[in-house]
Amino acid sequence: MREYSVPVLVDVPASANLTDTVFQRAEREPGTVCLRRKVGDDWVAVTAGEFRDQVAAVAKGLIAAGIEPGDRIALMSRTRYEWTVIDYAIWAAGAVSVPIYETSSADQVKWIVANSGAEAAFVELESHEETLREALAELPGFKHLWRIDDGALDGLSADGAEVPDETLTGRRTGRGIADLATIVYTSGTTGRPKGCALSHDNLLFTARNVAAGPLDQLFTVDGRAALLFLPLAHVFARMIQVVLVETGTVLAHTPNMKNVAPDLQGFRPTFLLGVPRMFEKVYNGAEQKAAGDGKGKIFHAAAATAIAWSRAQSAGGPGLGLKVKHALFDKLVYGKLRAATGGRLSAAVSGGSALGERLAHFFRGVGIEVFEGWGLTETSAPSAVNMPGANKIGTVGKPFPGVTIGIGDDGEVLVKGRHVFGGYWEDEKATAEVIDADGWFHTGDVGELDKDGYLRITGRKKEILVTAAGKNVAPAPMEDLIRAHPLISQAMVVGDDRPYVAALITLDPEALEQWKAANGRAGAGLADLSADPAILAEVQTAVDRANRSVSKAEQIKRFVVLDSDISEESGHLTPTLKVKRNIVMRDFAKHIDSLYN
Known part of the structure; x- marks a missing residue:
């Protein structure tokens, strides 16, 4: 079996948990802006101290409501600022968050709540509450249902006002890396969703090693800002959010996944994450608009030049003629595309499925480099990712620090590392089917490793x-x-x-x-x-x-x-x-x- 390993860059002590950075940064630099939230048409700054205080207030409210360490709390909402506050508040109270896609049906919600044993839930909208109440009709052990748009966070903050700071500190610091942080249910492409039990170590080890290794330039440079719009119920966006919080990158949210353009213009991010379909639609939309304006030939020539310029970057650099053409189209076409994203966007991470070499080269040629990564819910999102300065388009990159990737005799991609989950919730049989006696997680994907350790995914065994x-x-x-x-x-x-x-x-x-x-x-x-x-x-x-x-x-x-x-x-x-x-x-x-x- 061919293997490739990358050494650990950052260790995580046994006493650590996901809330440490939130509370410690607020002590060190309370006035530092770490998030922005949209209020009307304005992006309002949220300092480290303000974010910590909101997380603490909601966590105290949960404690006052009778939430105990290890209790599971469901969270059904679109991507928004309150999602992040609630997630960290659940962890600060010592509990376990169970995200649910806001588009889920009553049957899906019923299964997730019942299977996880969740005793309480947050929902965003009235329609979400209706869906959950329909599911709860047959779940008598459920205790609390809070609606974000009905003032739930203010109510919880008021209810928890009498909870002593010492009680919250005890709850928060009483959880270590070995403790369960979240149960993330797979999206169910082939059947009923399975709950992936992820610990504080799975998420924190992954976030700190990704931030310190492959993608450090995206998060550690002054002025970096990211806009999240993918569902936070999915482990991909969730892990990136943890990375952003850990690194202090300014984070903002928008629920407008299908019409994100206005918020890109207003927030002006330097970094995005997306799925291939999003990048396809950006390209196709630009192509169609150019054709409608009678500039189809110009766009196609610009696209061909961008792709050629990017390919040349991987083969010694472009010649003088290509540089001149690229500079011309940068004024005519590429600059307008960058301006449509707010004018500061220079990088993005794509995951979920293959992006395709043509699109990856196009965006790099335009000036927005897309780094493909790969992983599964069971691996806390990433196992491999391309990186600035070493982006091998057509692959999903090398293992990130602390990860070993192997290719089985049948071509299946196998993974080891502290980012691999502990197992499926309440399903030992399913766990035994994917983690073998030697500790390898069998991903179900088929791929190959090149001589430099870059992974290329070629298919899915079941497909x-x-x-x-x-x-x-x-x-x-x-x-x-x-x-x-x-x-x-x-x-x-x-x-x-x-x-x-x-x-x-x-x-x-x-x-x-x-x-x-x-x-x-x-x-x-x-x-x-x-x-x-x-x-x-x-x-x-x-x-x-x-x-x-x-x-x-x-x-x-x-x-x-x-x-x-x-x-x-x-x-x-x-x-x-x-x-x-x-x-x-x-x-x-x-x-x-x-x-x-």
Whole structure:
């Protein structure tokens, strides 16, 4: 088995926990701005002292409400400032936070609350409260339900006013790295979500070693600021939040995942994290806007130059001619793209699935370098990540400090390190299936390590298709290439036990609006466009591009364009925009069968 390890940079003492930095920074530098929260149209500064005081007040309220060390408390909310206050308050009270996606159904909420044994919950909106109350109808042991938008934090702060500081200190310092910090439920792409039990050590060890190692330049330089908009219920955004708090990077939140542009303009971050679909939509949106303004040729030339310039950075540097073209397009195109993000953004981290080399080179050429990383909920988010000055595009980077990555005989990626979870909550059987006797966590991903220790993910074991002819096909790389087309929203490759490979494809409703205006189809609906010859020709170009990347036996022979999009709202995508393949296979079985008739 091939292995690659990176030594630990930062040790974490047994007495430490996730709240230490919040309270210690407030003692050392109470006036330092560490967060900003949006009030109306303004971004209001929150100092280290103010943040500590709010966390402490809510934590005292929890203690007054009878919350005991180790109790589980659910948190169902969009990404916002209060999410962070509540999370750290739960830890300061000695309890365990159980995040729930704010889009979850009553059945999903019921399962998470029941399985985790949560005795209390915070919700954000009235609709969230209704969902939770529906789920609680069959859970009589539940004690408290607080709604953020109904003044819950002020109420808890008032209730806890009589709790002595010494009591809070005892609760807070009574938890060490071995104690459970959170139960994060997987997004459920293949079945019922499993609760990943993550300790203070899992999160704190990861955050401090990531911050001190691969990505230190993103967090430790003066003036750094980050805007979070991905769901904090997902371990990816949650871990980045811990990193930001640990490093003192100014942190802000917005719930506007689908329309983040105004907050980018107002807050002007230097750093973002996102998922590949977000970067795809930024590129596609810019391309469509340029085409609509009659500047499509200029944009395509600028994009080609950005990609060429980035590729040259990895091969000795660009020549004089390319430098001149790049400088010209920086004034005409790239500067405008950077201005749309607030004008200060220079770096981003992408995770969740493959970004694709073309997009990564494009953004680096524009002046916004995207660093791909990789990991799972079970590994506290990252296990590998690219880094400034050593960004090998097309890979997900090297292991971060303290991590060992191995490749099994069957190509499966295996991981060891203090960031690996202790197991699935209340499920020893499932835990034993993924952590072997030698301590390796079996990720289920397939990949390879190059001679320098960079990891490349090539597929997912459970998603590898085996055609009737016995050909193994990894669908993800082809799906990424198809989805890069501006008119395409999602693509799912099929072909397991079938005579050939085929694909289900959906169209992007937002991108179609501009296409319809430019092509005289103003009144056409999605059902009409899914059978429109011009649209089918566009999709064919995307499929042809994907087919050129694989052998003939792996190529997509037929495809169908669905007359509706698949989305989180339709139940076909997770909150981090991963396709729930089993659900799509079930709901579109007739369409799949038609591809083989």
